Amino acid sequence: MQKRFIALTIVLLLLLGACSSKKEEAGAKEDVDSDEKVTLSAFGIKAPAATTDYDEMPFLKELADNVNVDIKWTTATTQTSTEQINLMFASDDLPDIFYSAWSLGGSDIVKYGSTGQLVALDDLIEEHAPNIKELFEKRPDLKKMITAPDGHIYALPQYDESKASKSNDAFFINKKWLDQLDLPIPTTTEEFHETLKAFKDNDMNENGKKDEIPFSFTFENQIRGPHSMSGAFGVVGRHIGVKDGNVYYAPAQPKYREYVKYMHDLYKDGLIDPEAFTHDVQVYDSKIKSSTPILGALFSWSNFSSFGKVDTDYVAIPPLKGPEGDQMWNANAGGLSMSGFSITSANKNPIRSIQWVDQMFDEETGIQVSLGPLGENIKKEDDGTITILEAPEGMSYEEFRHKTTPGSYGVYANLEETNDKVNKSPGQIEKEEYAEMYAPFQPEEIYPNVLYSVEDGDRLSILSTDIDNYMNETIPKFIINGDVDAQWDAYVKQLEKMGLAELLEIYQKYYDEFK
Structure with a gap:
């Protein structure tokens, strides 16, 4: 019995010694003054x-x-x-x-x-x-x-x-086509609607074909999507926004519904590219760069990024003013x-x-x-x-x-x-000019970049994926079919069923902690 006790004691001492050696190795002081590389x-x-x-x-x-x-x-x-x-x-x-x-x-x-x-x-x-x-x-x-x-x-x-990092998207219109029709740059949603009608009703590229696309975008893309246009109806933020310290989900706001109704009016009149909700970035960019101009208005990063030069037929325009006088633009956290x-x-x-x-x-x-x-x-x-x-x-x-x-x-x-201190390239100068143009219309409150706990991060990933996927499927249907008033309440209820309140609660918690 005594021999077994002694043997067990020796084993334990050896194990403790090994653990101690490992701890000393892990915690060993690094010799940064050594000449050894x-x-x-x-x-x-x-x-x-x-x-x-x-x-x-x-x-x-x-x-x-x-x-x-x-x-x-x-x-x-x-x-x-x-x-x-x-x-x-x-x-x-x-x-x-x-x-x-x-x-x-x-x-x-x-x-x-x-x-x-x-x-x-x-x-x-x-x-x-x-x-x-x-x-x-x-x-x-x-x-x-x-x-x-x-x-x-x-x-x-x-x-x-x-300056450029604070604004992703820019809103372009074909200035050459405006000049051909002797039209001014549109400043309101109503004027923009009428301008697109004029683009549609005329052979703007003078090729004898009905190939003009008055307005195009890539709906799910942050840079090439029309998401800042909702600012004309008093709400910005493609997903999460902040107003008066309260976090909100933009596509569930009543004002966002008004934006969707406006977009349906454009679609109903044949003014929006039928492929705007389905084509990928490569197809969209090829339309922008078509040797025969076919687009009247579009969203992009800059002329330089699209065409490799600043001076083109397209000019960036300020945010449109909506029917209630709203005029806003999306902003980035940097x-x-x-x-x-x-x-x-x-x-x-x-x-x-x-x-x-x-x-x-x-x-x-x-x-x-x-x-x-x-x-x-x-x-x-x-x-x-x-x-x-x-x-x-x-x-x-x-x-x-x-x-x-x-x-x-x-x-x-x-x-x-x-x-x-960096002397900017023409493309950088162009983009900074756009950022300065949009800055007065951007909200002061922006949801910041933050790190979430493992649990909250995993939960947000699940919730936001489900909610955003549903939104990206449903909003285009509203724009195309025009039944937003009849279906809006059911749409919001489905968002709530998918965990919208929990999503906003998590975002709100981290926003409050960050402030």
């Missing part, structure tokens, strides 16, 4: 236009050399990244760092932070990341956006703050990707890791992460401003930019004052 494994996603992997970019190697690290990259495409990331977390076979905007969803960040697979960055930022720390002191609102409900930061963002940089539980060198990414939150370095290195993609002028260099012949700007830097998938925080 450390190796980090990193998983990154490259932009669709990129022809270069991250391990082939001298700019990224220079940033790694600055903090004495060697980064072994696994570079994925946007098509394969989600499956790869899910597999890594499921198997717990993790890289030391994740690096790429748009790589993890908000619910993923919170979930894997709670399981310990993503490391809390708060203390690392406080002690070893002066640029990030300064950013958060300057912009506590940004820090609040990326802080998880448990009070920790598990991912650093990409944040691109500019260009933020919650995910960008995360340290995993596999990482034995978190200090070097945070020091590496902290460089990217320096203003000049952040510009280079976004636009490309100085001397290659951009040039610093004597007055301190930045000029974007032209792409070589035969290469698009996006290919040129993403050959040397992560670009649109990089990690940085370029604030408005930073972006103002």
